[in-house]
Amino acid sequence: MAARYLGDGSLVAIEGYIHSALQPNPIVNDVRAVRRSLWVIADRAGSGHVPAPGTSHRDGGARMRELKSFLVGMILLALLVQVLNGQGAAVVLVVTALLAALAGHLKAVMIAVAVPVLFAGGLLYISPWHLDLAGRLMVGALAVLAVAVLGPPFLHWFQVQLGVYGGRMFGGQP
16 A cells, blocks of 8 residues: 555655564575565554655755855855956955954854863863773864964954055055
């Protein structure tokens, strides 16, 4: 009955028990030739809606990837046009200013996440079975702390340097 509603390769979910048994193969007269029979005893059957074949939403991820690729391509095309028009320095200044503002806003969040992870890594380092995990946690937390503390000043310095020398580097007038 289910074959009418489900196509080949359809994904189904069954709550139950799987049973198997070895049986002699009746086609071959060899004693060593056996086959394994497998059957499922369902505990509970749901009354969910079974969609018609071909109405699956399996390619939703592919659509989102295509949309993301399109948007990234459009942004890169706009940046390329700006650089070719001699506005490369202004684009880099805007991107640097946006990154500096974002780093300033995320500084408190990064520190609030990194400090407990660093503490947990220190606690795990006590256990001889978790040295590798503890080391990775602590190195990651220290990297996040370094970016949180040193990121905004570096981006501010970089923005000043681009303001002074950026016009010559990206095709603008000195």
